[in-house]
Amino acid sequence: MSFKKESRSGKVVQNGTSKHFLERGASTNEYFDIAFKVMLLGDSAVGKTCFLVQFKDGAFLAGSFIATVGIDFRNKVVAVDNVKVKLQIWDTAGQERFRSVTHAYYRDAQALLLLYDITSKSSFDNIRAWLTEVHEYAQKDVVIMLLGNKSDMANERVIKREEGEKLAREYGVPFMETSAKTGVNVELAFLAVAKELKHRAVQQPNEPKFKIHDYIESQKEQSSCCRFL
């Protein structure tokens, strides 16, 4: 079920009442070997739509905030060890009134990216409630990642990075801070998930087990070293 309109122009626009995904399901015809469903979850305004648009189009939706209505998806194919992995990424509405709609989609998802906003204490506090919902509605072996978004807003930060790390450790899930505005760690989050899912699905006999925590830590170090060169 989707409450958003479709079009073919391939751009995301805002019409003043809701965010509309144009070219819905774009790149569906692109060749891929394996496909997975990923859902973006978290309170309203944490940046889920911007996060998806940054990954898909490399652009930031600036301007006034317009809440998502219902749920919709976009596709992106990424290469993982010569395997083409199609991620079908579902952007959900964070507002409480759409919760019953989004619950119906949890069951099919292989990965959940759970976002909070580092400038919003309530969005961070609500992560526990989101995780309770996830455990109730999602598959037992779903890949979960915790993301502290809006890391570019350092001056307005109210949640320390260490608090995010601590919560993630408590639930045994990987964590990173991201910015849908600057793009920091956006691709890394999706790539890490794609790699984890691909390794689970097509594990070669002599291949070492993929460790998502280690991969993220190594890539985070690399990207922070290179950003400042």
Ligand SMILES: Nc1nc2c(ncn2[C@@H]2O[C@H](COP(=O)(O)OP(=O)(O)OP(=O)(O)O)[C@@H](O)[C@H]2O)c(=O)[nH]1
């Ligand atoms: N500075 C900054 N602003 C961001 C970032 N991500 C999103 N925003 C802004 O935060 C507001 C909310 O972003 P959305 O992506 O619409 O939030 P959402 O989580 O999809 O909200 P719902 O659709 O209601 O669930 C918008 O004004 C965005 O421009 C970010 O990383 N940095």
